[in-house]
Amino acid sequence: MTCYATFGIEDDQNELAGAIIFHDCPNISALPTVDWEYWLHALYGVQDADIRNTFWIHYFAYDVRYEMLFAYHIIQHIFKFFKAIEFLYLVLPPGVTKIDCLEEFAERLLPRDCKNPNNTQSLYRICNRSVTLKYKIRRAVEEDNDDLVALIDMHSERLKDLYGEFYIAEILTTHKDSGRHIIVAEHNGCAVSVIILNETVIYELLNQEFELTPFNGLRKRSEQDDVEILQSSQPDLIQSATDIGDINLEDKSVKFFSASFEDEEEYFIDVTDSDSDYSIVLTTSDLFAFDDEEEEPLREPPEMVM
Template identity: 35%
Template sequence: ANTVWLSLFVGAAPYDLDAAENIIRTAFTTLNDTDYLLLLLPAGVDIFSPLAHSFEEVPIVDAAGADDLDYDGEFGERRVFCCNREVFIPTLTIRPARVEDHDDLVPIFNSQSEVLTELYGEFFLAELIEAQNESTRALVAEVDGRAVGLMSLTRDIKLGVLQQCFDLGPYNNLMQVTRAETRRAEAEDRAANALRRDWLATLHVRAAEVEEVFEALGSSGDADDVVNMERLAEALNRKGVEWSYTNRRKRGLGDQMTEDLGLAGQVVTRDALDEAVGDFAARRAERALRRGVFA
């Protein structure tokens, strides 16, 4: 059995007892492989009151197995206390459900809701257990010979009911994904990634926000407005981060744009900038067309 040592506990009255019990219960719940908590105290020190409810003293014996509380070795002046997992988390026995478990289980269900009894009758649990077959199984958790929990399992899944009652969107509503859907999703991912690497497409999609950038820089959109390309590049670099823009050269959106347009560090009119962008788009479209023709 796995064991851990309790080295320190501090609690403020009047909450120390509740704190101790909840901490110990959490320890056993979290440490699934731990069966015992041990506490080592000097012989003249009594166990602290909050822990006394959960820990019992363990007799110390020598190698021969005889009681030897006066043993002069390492534990000669120590006392050992033990807390068993079962004090807080009883060991459950899982077995197939039987009809006679009905009387133990009904109070558990009714304590949480009487709707099931009202809908399906007083003996719905017995009927559920009795109806087990190749596609339906019922299991109970048992403690000290008494059923304390029930799980009903079935292969007959009513998918529509599950979709109506639960948010299954992240799991594709439990529907099997077809190859066509997989290919379409992959194509959409590739397109999205390509968009994030394309400053021209990004600016086109974000046209309204780009116009706000120009307004912040003092450009009203008139053809003769002057645009400082260095300031514009800095602003678009920041926006590019916000828009998840990226490229293989690790350059910002604004820096890549001004380099491709040949306008880095210049001051140009809005009309000249629009013309440069149009020329760049036309050249790129022509290159794409050539690749398509000669591929």
């Protein structure tokens, strides 16, 4: 069975809790895969679903312990991963009226002029808006103080210790001309996320704390910039590379592999001035080449004829 996408979810023991297989057409053998849009409109009256914004569920399986949990998280991930997808459909055969694990967020669609809902083929439709949370993005107001202070305290209590419990309200009222802007995300009437923007940028402090040279210190280029350009000739670069190759490594204590195998310690490479706690083990199969006929290690490489 071919599929467009398959997603699974694991529990805290790294065991598969459930999986769902998605395709870009319904799993009805008598229906051409390229003609389902007309079929969906003519039989069920659906006009807003097409091949660009719709997936079809072909198969799903789950551990009975996670029957009511697995589908929501997988479907939520589908809508987040495939931004263009707005609808998920599942074909329900005659005699099937609901699926418990999808009932919470799925809507059943019956054919037009259906006279026997319990014994007819129907569809389950899952909309993006019924699974994915939608946030309202707006400017913060003074009434958001309690929500935002509690939200920021989850990550750091330093601001409350320095400025008190009403510093958000003070920024919005007393210091509203300070160049700060507070943007919040609201869900169900509650501020659940916040970002504070400041027009004042201390470039010197940022350059002390971060390596911003590749970005010109976050400043625009100017003719007055004091830029030192180092020019090196090709012979100088070649000489520099040669000097690197001539670095004296005699002070390093290195024990290399010995072909005699008389001492087991010789299987290890030990670099005494290394900070690593690991030893490198060399295996014999990587060190010798064998002739197919003699099955003896070739101690010397073959002569090269020029």
